[in-house]
Amino acid sequence: MRKFSLGKWTLPVYSTLAFIYLLIPIAYTFVFSFNDTFKSNISWRGFTFDNWVNVCDQQGVCEAFGSSVLIGVISTLIATAMGTAIAIAIVRYRFKARSMVNLLLFLPMATPEVVLGAGLASQFLSMGVDKGIVTIIIAHVMFCLSFVVVTVKARVASLDPALEEAGRDLYASPSQVFWKITFPLLLPGIMAAALLSFALSFDDFIITNFNAGPATTFPKYVYTAASKGIPAEANVVGSAVFLFAILVVVTVQVRGAIKAKRLAAIK
């Protein structure tokens, strides 16, 4: 092992530095959510809980957060349903034009967001559609769909078809097989896909900006605020979302590790 390692300490030290680089802006945003601001949130003026306690006092922050959550939930539900169906089809069924389907699913992930945003906006423009919450949701479902397919596909691929066959052998109807066997087994993958989709929708700014019209989302609020200085309350929302997301992910991982240990002990 030692012979081909790059030196014992170089890699851990390098990685630690990289992690510090990755985490600096997060720490900064978190720290400045406690700043006792006056007009702008640029220099440190003292510690306070005010911004956290009275988040909604800052005009527009909570409304923007609310509409982002609403848009995120609706887009996630639609994208997850359609994406899961596609993932099952791709893994389980043989069909013609398979490579075309793969390509069609890959391209939205490979297209720059300005192109996706401007394209959809130009289509809404030529159709005379008024932009608003609905057009944002349409856009979000579009770019979340492929990510759902990728995530669920991994789970479908690791599913043993023998389990479903056993169900059929025991005279379960196709819908019973799906809801009692396939769906519960796919659920962790579907949940992961839904979380990813929500995160993508919640954080999207570029595509949203092209298709929002007068509607505001949290990222759009931050962008508009940036020219005159982002209020500390926006840092509060960002930090709270971050802490929540990290908590969820770490809990899932630790629980998974404990489960794996138990399984190993049984074996």
Place this chain on the structure above:
Amino acid sequence: MAFAAFGSGGGGKHSSPTKSNGKVALFLLIPGLSYLGLFFLTPLISLVVTSLEAPDPSGAIGVYQYGFEINNYVYAIQTFWPHIARSFTYALIATVCALLISYPLAYFIGVRLRTRPLLQGLLLTLVIAPFFISFLLRTFAWRQIFSSDGVVMQFLHATHILAPDQYIAGTDFMVIFGLTYNFIPFMTLPLYTTLERLDLRLLEASSDLYASPATTFRKVTLPITMPGIISGTLLTFIPIAGDFVNASPEFLGGAKTAMIGNVVQSSFLETMDYPTASALSVMLMAVILVLVSVYVKKSGTEDLL
């Protein structure tokens, strides 16, 4: 693909398509695929159509009629050539920086920590942690950190590393710095997926045959992990080339850092010059399609997702 790293379990044991019941497959595929047809493919066509439109005879701003104005492209290239060049230069430099930062990091998590899966998982979470805080907030944080009256700049000025009239905010360096930062996870994840599967016995064999660590890396590790490098490069380069947040003056950019994305967004949403915005988008998309088709030719379509 990179984002499979988010999903649980990627074993392809049962992955060969077994059934050929066309009707069920069609039923499952049609809603999603027609959605993509309607809201992904048609908009691309709509972009091409818009990019060829001519101004309305009435001269009203933001009103155009169908046409075949190839000149829109000539105009877009002539006027915005610096922005096009800048976008691809920034994207190239930032992608290389992201690769140099990500490869050792991914190697550390994927190879060195292979015996400690929980730590691996937690560090991977740290890699994607920036995704959990708003993209705009974390970019803005860098602007604040490097702002002219911030601590970092005071230090750099006091130690004469920078001359008193030199600033970082608004420079090419700042924009590339931000772009690199924001897209590192897109590079690290695919690298991690390939490095995690790297067979260590191959490295042992190489060192048994008296190859130096550097030769082993160059002749064994690097070629084996090339798929990860290519897919990470695509996933990083493409969004960077189209980004406009980092380069905009409200965030990390200045007067001379505007990229294609900035022009598209201001032409589309501010000056309502839809044909120019569309022409630039179409050209950007064309470059991306060339990159993707090279990738598909090399590795096929099954590995795309």
